[in-house]
Amino acid sequence: MDRQRLEQQFQALKGANLALDLTRGKPAAQQLDLSNALDGFLAGDYRAEDGTDVRNYGVLRGIPEARALGARFLSLEPEFVIAGGNSSLTLMFHVLDAALNAGVSGSAWREGGPAKVICPVPGYDRHFALADALGMELVTVPMTDDGPEMDQVEAIVRDDPAVRSIWCVPKYANPTGCVYSPATVRRLAELPARAQGGFLVLWDNAYAVHDFEFPATPLTPIMPCAIEAGTEDHIALFASTSKVTFATGGIAFVGGSERFLADIEKRLSILMIGADKVNQLRHARFLKDRLDDHMRAHAELVRPKFEAVQRGLERGLGGTGLAVWTKPKGGYFVSLDTKPGLAKRTVALAGEIGVALTPAGATFPHGHDPADRNIRIAPTFATVEAVEAGVDVLTLCVKLAAAEQVGCK
Ligand SMILES: Cc1ncc(COP(=O)(O)O)c(C=O)c1O
Structure with missing residues (x-):
């Protein structure tokens, strides 16, 4: 896709007043709800x-x-x-x-x-x-x-x-x-x-x-x-x-x-x-007696968000050669590596549209990624819909950052 088309899409999204956040490796409220029975669980038996x-x-x-x-x-x-x-x-x-x-x-x-x-x-x-x-x-x-x-x-x-x-x-x-x-x-x-x-x-x-x-x-x-x-x-x-x-x-x-x-x-x-x-x-x-069932209940809530990340990355970046990413089977994060020199610009562009991503470089000591390529995606806290929308913005921004980089040369 050429730079002009990407910029048009970018401007259109800018007008959509998005406020999405993929920075937080936190459990969503529905996950926390799974443990609400802790409240009062001892029922007075403190031995x-x-x-x-x-x-x-x-x-x-x-x-x-x-x-x-x-x-x-x-x-x-x-x-x-x-x-x-x-x-x-x-x-x-x-x-x-x-x-x-x-x-x-x-x-x-x-x-x-x-x-x-x-x-x-x-x-x-x-x-x-x-x-x-x-x-x-x-x-x-x-x-x-x-x-x-x-x-x-x-x-x-x-x-x-x-x-x-x-x-x-x-x-x-x-x-x-x-x-x-x-x-x-x-x-x-x-x-x-x-x-x-x-x-x-x-x-x-x-x-x-x-x-x-x-x-x-x-x-x-x-x-x-x-x-x-x-x-x-x-x-x-x-x-x-x-x-x-x-x-x-x-x-x-x-x-x-x-x-x-x-x-x-x-x-x-x-x-x-x-x-x-x-x-x-x-x-x-x-x-x-419930750890395994409890973690399966977490999995039911978390898996669809990771699937949304994979779908979105594949849809936006599959076959472009602009990035590679991980496909975890558990945990809280997906790691995206762009071509060198694109991560900071991608995160900045996404921020302009209203999608907060973990600052580029955060996954390296002193916040410095020498190749400027790693972006951490944390999908658990957002809704599936917000993850979908956020990842679409992210992939657009990777492509725009790449187009800008080529244009600079
Ligand atoms: C690898 C890792 N260790 C530790 C923590 C934090 O652990 P705790 O809440 O027990 O301090 C996190 C939280 O994101 C983590 O990702």
Whole structure:
């Protein structure tokens, strides 16, 4: 299509006063409604299964039934899980802070000078911001359909003793939606053995149960591989119910070996006397026998929105050679890669028409995508109709940005 026609379409849409938002990786209200029964679920029974009165102080590792729930997310035994407060991101902060300043399964990283963390890109902006805020240097490696590009990861870990960690979202990665392959999981589990100093694999399984196509894609559990490799003290596993029940009103989990958990517990004990065990108990009771059905109900709401994204991208960009995109079977995001140099302009053009997209570059450390090509699409919060309309605008803007680019040359 020529530039003039694209510009005419653009101007027509501009007059339509759209106000659409594809930026937010948040559950829609209908998804939140699935958990409304949490309200009052305890009905006055505040005793955990070990007799703990959950209204009182204490039990820093969490009540047994909440740890058992976390164990299902993390593929661990409950004794290797701490059930915490409402946010796994907060737990990640404390784990990295402890590793840097107090030592986790070894001496404090700060003793060895400035520490670096490997960031597969595109990735989760808050992971990058968190490590950056703690003074870590962010080293990028490309994501593949099987997970981080492991030849590069291994070479970096072998050659640079300042590299202490790697961010992983192993199932339905944010934003590509890929599931790490069994070989990648094994190589990641072996990584701490290759490192020259103390090392932690940060295993953020935020989308552990968030399948929307069945049979669900299995993820190889990392801990058995780590035990085989002798690296079990160097794996930090995280998950939460943020996108299962209420976002910011759920419970979060951190898992690992006993040595690892003891160091984390010591650190957490400085900050708190215990997490919200009332919330832990109502979540554990609510989800115990219904987790699978509950997640299928989420899937029914989420799948049509992802299908709308795929239809729209195919309709607008299929066969043009202007972009490639991922087709996740779960999680919250689709990742679109345009031809180099188009992402920022595309997002700006869409904004002019009233369609908010995640800022181009957000999926890279410091918000800088060197090739300016990645755009993260988050369809869950919008209605199916809004997703349809938003993706049509997005594809038009990719084509217009491409036409402008050619015109510039
Ligand atoms: C990969 C990943 N980890 C963690 C989070 C946030 O988790 P929480 O709500 O438990 O802090 C998100 C939210 O989008 C995420 O995408």
